[in-house]
Amino acid sequence: MPRIKLEIPNFRLDQRSDGYYIIRYQEDGKTKNKSTGTKDPHEAEKARAQFAIDYIKPRLTPEPTISEVVDAYIKHRTGSVASPETLNYVLAAPKRLIGNLKAESFTQSNVAEYIKQRSQEKPQARFAGRYGGRNVSEATINKELRMIRAAFNWAHAERLTERKPEFRIELSSGKVRDEWITKEQANALVRESPSHLALFILLALSTAKRREAILDLKWDDVDLSRPGHEVLHFGEDVGNKKRGSTPIAGNKRLIAALNAAKEKAETDYVIEWRGERVEDVKTALSGAAKRAGIPHLSSHVLKHTAVTWMVQAGVPFERIAKFTNTSKEVIERVYGHHSPSFVQEAIAAVAF
Structure with a gap:
């Protein structure tokens, strides 16, 4: 029976001939070792548990761009949302227009410029159909910026970025739908x-x-x-x-x-x-x-x-x-x- 490939490696403790414990795990088909720096089995087990936790934590570069933060956020949310493809769809425009900006330096003026650029665009059909000649709505831009802010908040909570998002979104979120049948x-x-x-x-x-x-x-x-x-x-x-x-x-x-x-x-x-x-x-x-x-x-x-x-x-x-x-x-x-x-x-x- 073929073995099931695990997304997260198994981490096991082995003791070397010199008495020090090492953590062995599989990554990209190769066996890797990580020293615990101790001969004490209890301390080694603590090191193994901490290493396993740190291994699965999301990672970003020291000065991540908005695209990097967004991609990490999408990966984090993919297993917990009903339609992961919606995240990619909503965040596609922000990545295209402001994705190269540094997340830490994103300011209110960047928000204003994004709103200006985005409001001049025509919406892209998500599925079959046409939108006609209207431009992207305020409700759509509002949703995109709120998603960016959610990604920033997540990154800050995970201690991946230093500064919390402070920008405001002064746009309408759209009218409440009131469609129903008798x-x-x-x-x-x-x-x-x-x-x-x-x-x-x-x-x-x-x-x-x-x-x-x-x-x-x-x-x-x-x-x-x-x-x-x-x-x-x-x-x-x-x-x-x-x-x-x-x-x-x-x-x-x-x-x-x-x-x-x-x-x-x-x-x-x-x-x-x-x-x-x-x-x-x-x-x-x-x-x-x-x-x-x-x-x-x-x-x-x-x-x-x-x-x-x-x-x-x-x-x-x-x-x-x-x-x-x-x-x-x-x-x-x-x-x-x-x-x-x-x-x-x-x-x-x-x-x-």
């Missing part, structure tokens, strides 16, 4: 959808989960065995994307749809089509939306719709936050204006 539109959408998409839509509107969490859902994660206690387990969090478990007890429509789908299932995944797992629903959802007369619909709008319906129904923010694995602050900031009590209190306050 229940009548939701029913029309389900009617115009093939079976796998209809189930996806029911799950999205019933749980407020993201597309990836729903497409990753397996039948082993669906507990329908105890009537009145049905629950869906969406697994571990991915980066800052919260998943967790969602109760669906009392949702007769969704439970019936899940039971029907399970009887016909050919794969381990809840959302399948013609005997195969569904990787994405973007095209199918767009087609169904057009047939239902709904413009500009995405899976994120379904999530947004589910939370909006809860707020409109007067469900307390704390309960919505717990149900959707989202913070109360986010629910209040993004969806609070849909609350009946918010509207009534605001109208009452300005009545005279």
